[in-house]
Amino acid sequence: MQVIGDRVNIYDDSGKLVADNVPVEGLDPINNQAIKKILYEIKRTVIINLEKVEKSLRTGELGGEFCKMPHYAIPDIAIIDNAERIRERVEAFIKSSKDDDSRVELLNGGRYLLIQLPKGMIDVSADYTVSALVGGSATVQAIVDVCKIDPLKAQACSTAIFGRYPSTIDFKGGAIISALGVPLRLEHLGYGWRTIQSNIIVSLANRNAMKAAALAGCFEMGYLVNAGNLIGRYRRLYLLGFAYECLNAENLVYDTVRATGKDGTTGRVICEILDRALMKGVIKAKERLPSGFVVYEPVDLELWNAYAASGMLAATMVNCGAARCAHGVSSVIVNYNEMLLNETALPDVEFGRAVGTGLLLDFLTHALYGGGEVGIMNANHPNLKTSKLFVMPCVAAATALDAGTLTYPPEKTAGVFSQVFKHIKEFNNPIKSVADAAMEWEGMK
């Protein structure tokens, strides 16, 4: 594998230097323990909504809308009251040894059951559905045991947790909450890490825009490795893009927002980015046209792309942040790139892919062609799959800056995720953790 020699200084979400002279090679997920930890924790985690299970079983409304089966109902079932016993039983099923890293906990006063599988199970499994399947099965059996369910009604417990699966390809109407979507819904092979919704990322980052962008970047990097995009000729493009856009390398994103946050617009952000790119020699004037218009060209194409992508995130933060509204993100993506290339003749983010993604995102989030809302978008969407790495951080940051205009806000659809990883430093401060891990990787070489 070729080695990318670039080094960057990484600043945290409040513009403080956290690591200097970081090798970008160390930001590759296969070299970076912090990204590995983030991905591993997400992969092995599933949450069962016990409150929903209890309600479904009490009413016989199993498998979501239009499925009412009163004859399957168990009106007196007490799942929440027995939550602790169910948790203990599930733990007994899942724990492979006394000191493995599995974790089974109750959240929100027993309304949710958090299950994290031990490493051994993840290693043995062919894909990431193991968490949902093992966690779901363990909970079904625990409920049957603890609540002493009649054999003829046990199937209802399974349906209450797994929903209509396998009649449907996902757990429709079930009580399984997983950050990752099911493999049968992947747009292409290797898209597992792209199934994480913007709302979930924002909940994991506790509504911090920079951290949300960083986590979105970590998941996209996981995907790039998985799908074979982080090798060969595009390796430097994505490593630099990740460092600058998602990890605030050279304080580019934060400092641009600081300079334009009070009264800036998307256009002013473009001027800031171009100013900085000129100062650092990333771009240079190529030709002056008779009208006085100067055509610019990148000195370093991949580094320029990283600068442009950082500007796109900064413009999102300034414009969507000013309105405290996430919906404008598609408009920023389209017009930032459009204005940038008309302004300078430089290539736009990811060489045209970002602008195309933004255009369809605009249609889909503004009820032109159906679609959905910014918060429930993920990079596995037929639209957002078009751009790798660079767009999803903008979508996540915009969602984080929303003050309450979304119909499906993070607190409503994914609020529970804000509690799950709150004691893990990689989720609390992804920028610093990833930077430190890159330095450690270099020290170990």
Next chain:
Amino acid sequence: MEDSADKKRYKPQFCPGKTIIAENRRRYLNPDYKLKKIRNLTDEDIIRLLGFRAPGEAYKSIHPPLEELGEPDCPIRKLVEPTPGAKAGDMIKFIQFTDSIYFAPIMSTIRARLYHWRYRGCDVGALSGRTPLEMRERDLEVVAKELLETEIFDPAVNAVRAITVHGHSLRLDENGLMFDAKRRTLYSESDNCVYYIKNQWGRPLDKPINFGPKADENELKMRTCAYRIDNVDFEEDAKEFLKVIFNVYEERVKGGWGFKVQK
């Protein structure tokens, strides 16, 4: 990183070209240029034209004011000042323009770029024949006033239409007005003025809004930022524009192909 004003190297240039069309584009897009005011509309006129609330009625809110709500701990929120509408928790509302191909001062592509050069907290739709602009309601009213009162709006060839927008590519009628299936505008021969007799939704207004005289074609030809073969032909600026476009595409292809690594 230094960002003091005297060290700034980059001055925005907006677009290439030497013709009056390019000049107009640069003027309209430049946020430091104050758009020339050519008519007076009252705040009440704007509210009635938008049709979301009655004059004097309170703004509807979608969430409590930010002060009451309490913002999450995010350094970016501390840096980015919310707009007045965002601070108050206003609902998101919109104004939508349709711009005729017959020498309208401004049209879709330039309009979207103008919004993003000049205004904060905007959400512009990307469509060919119409341009919606979504913002917090009180911010929208301020922006709409500037858009409607200045040189970039002519009541005959630019129109405010929330629905039934069709008309931008049709021939103008006998009075020089753009076709409107909902007949929102009325040309008065007696004073050569264009009146909005319906709001942007096509609902009749109790009192017409006078948008003043429509510009004659020669004046529009000087104000427009669209190239046309019967006015300023694109060919006159094509050399410069094509240089820009070729440069963009050349670099896009190099980047997409991973050119440098291969070399």
